[in-house]
Amino acid sequence: MTEADLYLSYKGMLLPKAVHTPESLRHFEEFAFRSDDVVIVTYPKSGTTWMQEIVPLVLSGGDPASVETLHNWDRVPWLEETRAPVLNLEDRPSPRMFTTHFHHDMMPASFFTAKPKVIYVMRNPKDVFTSFFHYHGMVSFLVDPNPQSEFLHKFLDGKVIFGTWFDHVKSWLSVDERQRILHISYEDRIVCAQQDLKDAVRKIAQFLEKPLDAEAIERIAHRCLFKNMKKNKMSNYSLVPLDIMDQTKSEFFRKGVVGDWKNQLTVAEAEYFDAVYKEKMKDVKYTFPWD
Ligand SMILES: Nc1ncnc2c1ncn2[C@@H]1O[C@H](COP(=O)(O)OS(=O)(=O)O)[C@@H](OP(=O)(O)O)[C@H]1O
Numbered sequence: 085m086t087e088a089d090l091y092l093s094y095k096g097m098l099l100p101k102a103v104h105t106p107e108s109l110r111h112f113e114e115f116a117f118r119s120d121d122v123v124i125v126t127y128p129k130s131g132t133t134w135m136q137e138i139v140p141l142v143l144s145g146g147d148p149a150s151v152e153t154l155h156n157w158d159r160v161p162w163l164e165e166t167r168a169p170v171l172n173l174e175d176r177p178s179p180r181m182f183t184t185h186f187h188h189d190m191m192p193a194s195f196f197t198a199k200p201k202v203i204y205v206m207r208n209p210k211d212v213f214t215s216f217f218h219y220h221g222m223v224s225f226l227v228d229p230n231p232q233s234e235f236l237h238k239f240l241d242g243k244v245i246f247g248t249w250f251d252h253v254k255s256w257l258s259v260d261e262r263q264r265i266l267h268i269s270y271e272d273r274i275v276c277a278q279q280d281l282k283d284a285v286r287k288i289a290q291f292l293e294k295p296l297d298a299e300a301i302e303r304i305a306h307r308c309l310f311k312n313m314k315k316n317k318m319s320n321y322s323l324v325p326l327d328i329m330d331q332t333k334s335e336f337f338r339k340g341v342v343g344d345w346k347n348q349l350t351v352a353e354a355e356y357f358d359a360v361y362k363e364k365m366k367d368v369k370y371t372f373p374w375d
Contacts, residue, residue: 102225121200207270210345310340
């Protein structure tokens with residue numbers, strides 16, 4: 085199927101029609117944030133699912149109940165998606181947890197007045213592309229990413245769902261309010277060394293002002309390792325029907341590593357990617373772990 089069949093255009097950006105409707109987008113625009121909400125923000129394939137596991141565990145002091153009984157899309161729902169209006173989010177007790185893939189300037193008015201906390205996760209865009217490519221190959225409501233070289237141009241030009249990685253990252257890096265936004269990278273924190281995950285859990289707990297003892301930190305870090313999360317059916321998308329997400333083609337928990345782009349991009353594609361990156365990111369002062 086073509087982009088015209090599968091996507092709608094919203095504020096100049098493509099979105100998959102299967103999970104975004106005019107109603108869900110209106111619900112997003114009118115959503116009333118509270119100051120004690122926690123919002124996970126990512127460009128797709130940057131570590132969303134990992135954060136949807138870690139934040140509920142941190143806020144519950146390590147109690148696994150919610151991550152064992154609720155799908156991640158209901159546990160920390162995407163505010164722009166079709167499930168959001170039916171989940172009675174207004175009635176959820178504080179602190180509520182949400183996810184969004186939207187850019188900073190697309191956030192609803194209440195976001196700027198209530199000022200909830202934000203955890204912004206970034207990942208090397210070449211690895212994002214690699215993960216995105218495989219994801220498009222197994223999800224029926226997204227376009228076929230082949231041929232790869234064409235999809236790469238679309239990715240770099242923002243002619244993919246959620247627009248360009250560059251604009252997304254730049255929009256969220258422009259928010260410099262340390263009390264309110266935590267910028268964290270997949271590479272710094274997620275690399276599957278247990279120690280790194282403990283550091284990540286500690287940092288997130290501190291940011292969310294949730295004191296945790298060493299044993300709780302250890303337990304959360306262990307649960308959030310790639311190999312352990314991959315077994316959690318409430319997080320691994322195994323309950324999504326095969327005709328929507330065919331994990332025989334590529335698993336959602338695919339590799340969970342840093343640098344897999346080296347196995348995906350040709351030398352010429354990687355060089356082209358680097359040239360575009362250099363141009364688009366030339367005014368960004370932030371030091372990324374992949375630079
Ligand atoms: N715990 C943990 N540790 C390491 N890596 C992890 C973890 N959880 C998810 N992943 C990897 O994250 C990639 C999916 O990204 P997202 O969760 O952001 O996807 S989505 O936007 O919600 O569709 C996807 O990356 P790739 O393996 O490179 O495709 C997942 O495998």
